[in-house]
Amino acid sequence: MGQMGVPGPRRPGREVATSRILPTVIGWILGIAVTAAILGTPYLLFAYHDPQLHLILDSADTGVALLVAFLTWGRYRRSGRLPDLLLAGGLLLLAVAGLGLTLALHLLGLEDGRADVWLPVAIRVVGAVLVFGAAVVGPRRATHGWALTLTALPWATVALGLALAYLLDASLPVALAATPPASAERPVIAGHPALLAAHALTAACFAVASVLFACKAARRPRDDDELLRWLGPALALAAFARLNYVLFPSLYSGWLYTGDLLRTGSYAVLLLGAAREISRYWSAQARAAVLEDRRRLARELHDGVVQEIAYIRAETHTAVVDAFDRERIVAACDRALDEARAAIDALGRSTDEPLGFMLHRAARQVADRYHASLEVELDDSVHADDEQRHALVRITREAVSNAIRHGRAERVRLCLQRDDQRRQLLVRDEGAGFDPATVKRNSTGYGLTSMEERAAALRGSVCIDSAPGRGTTVAVTW
Numbered sequence: 001m002g003q004m005g006v007p008g009p010r011r012p013g014r015e016v017a018t019s020r021i022l023p024t025v026i027g028w029i030l031g032i033a034v035t036a037a038i039l040g041t042p043y044l045l046f047a048y049h050d051p052q053l054h055l056i057l058d059s060a061d062t063g064v065a066l067l068v069a070f071l072t073w074g075r076y077r078r079s080g081r082l083p084d085l086l087l088a089g090g091l092l093l094l095a096v097a098g099l100g101l102t103l104a105l106h107l108l109g110l111e112d113g114r115a116d117v118w119l120p121v122a123i124r125v126v127g128a129v130l131v132f133g134a135a136v137v138g139p140r141r142a143t144h145g146w147a148l149t150l151t152a153l154p155w156a157t158v159a160l161g162l163a164l165a166y167l168l169d170a171s172l173p174v175a176l177a178a179t180p181p182a183s184a185e186r187p188v189i190a191g192h193p194a195l196l197a198a199h200a201l202t203a204a205c206f207a208v209a210s211v212l213f214a215c216k217a218a219r220r221p222r223d224d225d226e227l228l229r230w231l232g233p234a235l236a237l238a239a240f241a242r243l244n245y246v247l248f249p250s251l252y253s254g255w256l257y258t259g260d261l262l263r264t265g266s267y268a269v270l271l272l273g274a275a276r277e278i279s280r281y282w283s284a285q286a287r288a289a290v291l292e293d294r295r296r297l298a299r300e301l302h303d304g305v306v307q308e309i310a311y312i313r314a315e316t317h318t319a320v321v322d323a324f325d326r327e328r329i330v331a332a333c334d335r336a337l338d339e340a341r342a343a344i345d346a347l348g349r350s351t352d353e354p355l356g357f358m359l360h361r362a363a364r365q366v367a368d369r370y371h372a373s374l375e376v377e378l379d380d381s382v383h384a385d386d387e388q389r390h391a392l393v394r395i396t397r398e399a400v401s402n403a404i405r406h407g408r409a410e411r412v413r414l415c416l417q418r419d420d421q422r423r424q425l426l427v428r429d430e431g432a433g434f435d436p437a438t439v440k441r442n443s444t445g446y447g448l449t450s451m452e453e454r455a456a457a458l459r460g461s462v463c464i465d466s467a468p469g470r471g472t473t474v475a476v477t478w
Contacts, residue, residue, distance in 0.1 A: 017218040020229055024214035027233030027269070031240030034258055038247065051254035057264050058099050064267040065095030068274045071227065082142040083134040085150050087231075090130030092154045097123035101158075108166055115165035117175035121198045126157055128205035131235070135212035196246050203242035210235035226280055230273025237266035298347035306340045309333055334405075341365070342397055355384050355392070356416050359425070362393045363400045363414045370404040378416040382423050388478065391454040392425055395462070398451055399427035399474040407431025407472055422460075422477050430471040436464045451476075
């Protein structure tokens with residue numbers, strides 16, 4: 001027997017870690033399967049000339065990248081962490097390298113297969129390196145210097161790139177033929193070697209970042225970062241998209257290849273992660289608002305109702321002459337105070353606390369009030385939902401209070417454990433004991449009816465084992 005302290009953060013179990021890695025594994029399997037199908041089935045047609053659909057996909061991908069970049073920038077503003085800042089900058093560059101640069105270069109008249117290809121390639125490489133950096137660095141905060149540098153880097157890169165593209169366009173080599181071969185029955189590795197190397201470097205950055213983000217998601221003690229969970233599969237698909245652009249260089253043409261579909265798939269996964277992140281954020285905001293209102297109600301109860309009941313109890317000792325009436329009123333005041341304090345405790349506490357910690361605190365408050373000792377043995381692996389937690393706390397307070405006030409016990413034992421596939425709460429004492437059948441038949445004392453109703457709400461049962469002279473055990477199983 002020992003007393004429980006405040007538990008530290010738990011590492012996720014193997015099943016939880018596996019579930020967080022699974023989307024990334026699926027992303028890798030899908031990318032490998034698509035690439036293997038291209039290389040292994042030379043008689044299937046994997047390319048279609050459709051400039052309109054190519055533009056639609058580019059627009060959708062750019063919109064998703066901008067949305068997720070804005071979301072990660074908001075995460076950085078709240079947390080100040082360097083990985084969020086790097087990720088926001090990388091996604092912003094990947095977004096700008098799509099439709100934005102295409103329109104800018106069109107307005108500058110640079111559409112000859114030189115600057116209109118090399119500049120987006122360079123921007124995407126810088127964006128991929130920033131995403132890779134976000135995966136590599138630890139969760140440390142960005143210093144003021146790093147924050148200024150990385151905030152300005154995407155904009156400075158785009159501005160400098162446009163200036164250089166306009167000045168050096170004529171001297172740049174042709175990166176890709178204006179009209180790729182119509183055949184898509186086998187890989188067409190074409191284009192300038194530097195272009196292929198840039199695609200390969202981008203693919204390597206995305207592939208490593210995918211694995212690193214998946215490992216980070218698996219190590220998190222709580223499943224509270226949806227975007228981090230979906231970055232792994234999104235970057236896996238993005239990596240294979242770049243690999244497919246090496247095999248079929250369609251990115252800067254009107255042709256649609258599997259690389260374009262994999263790229264759009266990666267942004268679709270990012271959009272899913274962003275949607276879940278936004279949903280979780282607003283749910284957290286709603287919970288925070290509810291918690292603040294509950295704490296306000298708890299303060300009102302403490303400063304109003306509890307003080308008035310305490311005053312009535314104090315005045316009863318001097319205003320009521322009859323000893324029996326005085327004890328009856330004082331006992332009623334004690335019960336009202338205990339109920340009010342239980343309500344204050346329930347309203348003012350966070351629902352994120354471990355169940356064992358909540359039960360220990362509730363039992364300790366009652367035991368300290370009546371100067372009794374408390375022993376606890378709590379299994380931290382036992383969990384319950386919010387309604388069950390509230391019912392268990394009330395049962396614990398009632399059982400401990402009955403043991404001390406009515407059973408005159410000087411020591412109470414509290415135990416939370418697993419019994420086969422079910423969970424069990426035990427409150428034991430070595431007090432005076434009683435006959436449960438007699439008490440239930442003659443009165444509603446000892447809160448037996450209340451405990452039975454609360455246990456039934458748990459979809460469980462309560463068993464009270466007691467007899468005069470040998471103490472009481474209250475066992476709640478659910």
